[in-house]
């Protein structure tokens with residue numbers, strides 16, 4: 001029975017998609033057997049897309065409501081399903097591996113033996129999938145970059161979805177948790193740390209409530225959230241989020257550990273597969289040719305030009321604005337990148353856009 005249900009889990013996670021979907025290889029089964037008990041796997045595959053009450057999921061799984069509800073609660077604590085309350089009723093949904101289940105495993109920042117085992121199994125699974133991949137096609141991106149707020153040129157048309165600060169103003173509650181990627185690296189090798197701050201990943205609204213309820217992060221005030229944002233920007237971290245206008249998380253990423261940025265940088269044209277819709281503009285009258293922006297750029301998109309002003313390679317530029325925050329003389333601003341369409345409004349629109357681009 002266990003073998004069959006893990007195979008079903010593989011098929012369902014393959015359909016869920018994301019950066020590391022389910023795949024029928026030994027590393028997948030080694031990982032899910034550590035993550036899910038057979039009963040939990042059975043419940044996961046019975047969760048339809050979207051949020052549903054335990055009674056509906058129990059019916060799909062052929063279980064009684066109380067035992068399904070108890071399993072779902074344990075799964076939510078383990079980060080194997082999402083959970084939230086509406087009108088006093090608990091609803092559950094089945095997340096992808098990434099973004100979703102993988103991140104939940106390490107957001108608490110704990111360092112138990114099981115954390116280390118999971119880190120190794122997740123690492124092995126990602127490596128196995130990456131090894132079998134060809135250079136990805138330029139399809140519609142699941143994630144996007146949000147530019148550093150304070151770098152956008154005055155007078156630009158800046159929509160709210162371009163600003164993390166606007167999300168901080170808009171959503172409640174807000175939570176902060178440990179960066180999954182940097183923590184995973186540390187669990188694998190205690191010395192693997194780039195010095196970037198760990199507690200900078202943010203969740204918003206229902207996503208934040210889930211993280212707070214399940215002790216995966218801490219609730220923060222708007223002021224604390226702004227301080228976290230400032231800390232991330234000072235450290236030269238890139239804001240990434242799901243590629244839709246309504247978001248539930250913002251990661252603050254380094255190019256050395258973030259799985260989204262690392263995958264993007266493996267592409268020959270990172271600026272085409274992931275960007276914010278902005279690009280830097282250098283003011284030649286202000287620039288003193290110090291080269292700091294070139295050093296800070298996480299995608300190696302900048303080079304010093306013949307006239308001693310940096311030039312940008314738009315095939316590599318993701319529009320993060322990290323170059324601008326490092327410029328002491330404020331010679332860099334972000335301007336809109338022509339031809340970039342606004343992000344989809346919601347998850348259904350994002351799914352449709354991704355499906356359409358994969359079909360081409």
Ligand code: SF4
Nearest residue numbers: 287288290291293327
């Ligand atoms: S950091 Fe500023 S001053 Fe230095 S090279 Fe870049 S744009 Fe010029």
Ligand code: SF4
Nearest residue numbers: 297317318320321323
């Ligand atoms: S040049 Fe580099 S640092 Fe500047 S916006 Fe582009 S990717 Fe970011």
